[in-house]
Amino acid sequence: MSENSFSLWVYLSQSPLLWLTVTLSTYAVADTLSLATHRHPLANPVLHSIWIIGAFLLITGTSYNTFFAGAQFVHFLLGPATVALAVPLYDNRKRVVAAIVPMLVSLVAGSITTIVSVVLFAKALGLPHAIILSLAPKSVTAGVAMGISESLHADPSLTAVSVVLTGIMGAIVVTPLMNWAAITDFRARGFAVGIAAHGIGTARAFQVDEVAGVFSGIAMGLNALVTSLLVPLAVTLLLG
Amino acid sequence: MIASLSLILFCQLGGEVIVRGLNLPMPGPVLGLVFLLILLLTRDRFSALRRGPLRNDAVESTARGLLSHLSLLFIPAGVGVVKNLDLVIGHGIAILLTLAASVVVTLFATVATFLAINRLLTKRQVEP
Numbered sequence: 001m002s003e004n005s006f007s008l009w010v011y012l013s014q015s016p017l018l019w020l021t022v023t024l025s026t027y028a029v030a031d032t033l034s035l036a037t038h039r040h041p042l043a044n045p046v047l048h049s050i051w052i053i054g055a056f057l058l059i060t061g062t063s064y065n066t067f068f069a070g071a072q073f074v075h076f077l078l079g080p081a082t083v084a085l086a087v088p089l090y091d092n093r094k095r096v097v098a099a100i101v102p103m104l105v106s107l108v109a110g111s112i113t114t115i116v117s118v119v120l121f122a123k124a125l126g127l128p129h130a131i132i133l134s135l136a137p138k139s140v141t142a143g144v145a146m147g148i149s150e151s152l153h154a155d156p157s158l159t160a161v162s163v164v165l166t167g168i169m170g171a172i173v174v175t176p177l178m179n180w181a182a183i184t185d186f187r188a189r190g191f192a193v194g195i196a197a198h199g200i201g202t203a204r205a206f207q208v209d210e211v212a213g214v215f216s217g218i219a220m221g222l223n224a225l226v227t228s229l230l231v232p233l234a235v236t237l238l239l240g
Numbered sequence: 241m242i243a244s245l246s247l248i249l250f251c252q253l254g255g256e257v258i259v260r261g262l263n264l265p266m267p268g269p270v271l272g273l274v275f276l277l278i279l280l281l282t283r284d285r286f287s288a289l290r291r292g293p294l295r296n297d298a299v300e301s302t303a304r305g306l307l308s309h310l311s312l313l314f315i316p317a318g319v320g321v322v323k324n325l326d327l328v329i330g331h332g333i334a335i336l337l338t339l340a341a342s343v344v345v346t347l348f349a350t351v352a353t354f355l356a357i358n359r360l361l362t363k364r365q366v367e368p
Contacts, residue, residue: 027312045311046318053315054322064323071316077306078313082269083251084303086276091300093281102357110350118342125334135338139346142317143267157324162339164321165328167314170343177344183351188358192350196343203310213307219350221270228265 013062019070026052039207041172046200050164078199085217092214099187099215106188107219110195111226114139115234129239134158137231138166141198144224148231163198170197171204186212194219244293244302251275276303 012018030045030052037043057067068075089096096103115136122132133154137145142163149159174193183189190212193201198220206213255272258264264271276299283289293299328335 023315024312027309027315031309031311046314049312049315050318050322053319057319057323064320067319068316071319074313075316078317079252079269079272080245080248081306081310081313082267083248083255083272083276084306086251086273086280087300087303088307089273090277090280099358101361102354105357106350106353109353110346113349114342114346117345118338121338121341122334125338127331127334127338131331131335135335138339138342141267144265155327158327160317161321161324161327162335164314164318165336166339166343168318169340170347173340173344174347177347178351181348181351183355185355185358188351188354191354192347195350196346199310200314203314206307206310221266221273224270225266 013060014066016070019067020073022053022056023071023074041175044168044171046203047168088210088214089217092211095211096214096218103191103218106191107195107222107226110192111223111230114196115230116238119234119238130154131158132239133235135162136235137227138162139196139198140224140227141220144228148228152232152235167197167200170201174201174204175208187215190215191219195223241302244299247293247299248276248303
């Protein structure tokens, strides 16, 4: 690299512009591929964007903080997007009200299953106590999960990793699993992925079906609430 | 569109203020969602509210725009995971297996409960 282009790189790599451009354009390519494969589960745009950008950061030796200075503009929109879920919820309010009882019961069942299963599987595989605590809240949005993790004196960054991995896994497996089990009720499918895989699952649900997306969004919101109450309790009972 | 975005941000702001103020165990934006939903529902009752972003599908179309690329919004946080993968490397396989198994079990448990309760309720309606 010549002196000039090197100083250009030094300048650009420190500016938010470059990393915002990288984030948007990588997603644009990943989303186009996902559309071209008719939203194939394995063509998940979140999965492919993050490993491509992650590899790019590693190769260029860019720190996450530098990247985030640009990507934060996208990250910020998560909050407003959560508020925006009110609109599809409003559009489908009759359907939602009609399903209120199945939703509340399966919310409790699903929430308990998540926490108990993660603790039991982790114990069976011999994971250390500290890691199990960090994995326990993995099925809710990162912000809430990290809060729970902190209150348990676990490792919030390991929690964040497990939250994202869970979301991606859920988003990938939900369609093939539900098709295999011949479940055609998109309310139930959406609700399940919202409980199991929070926002990344909800994004997947909206790709497949609007009703599934709505139910997934509700499940995600309610699960954040229930999980923050259940995790401390479950951890005391199962690990105490 | 700016007015609609402002309304959405106002709802989020209100949610954050209340959640922080009362120390509620939920994210502020989720409460903001509830506020926006209440606004949309009361607008249907009272025509006086039908102005600005609450008119002509304005806030609705802005919200749909925000949601149409929900996947994009998870990428910045997701990349943080790639940079933190060394945290899981020591117990990588066991952690991945645990998470995968838990996801599958949770999906089935939730979907089965939902469908069972739904069937129970519709049956009761059919044979009173």
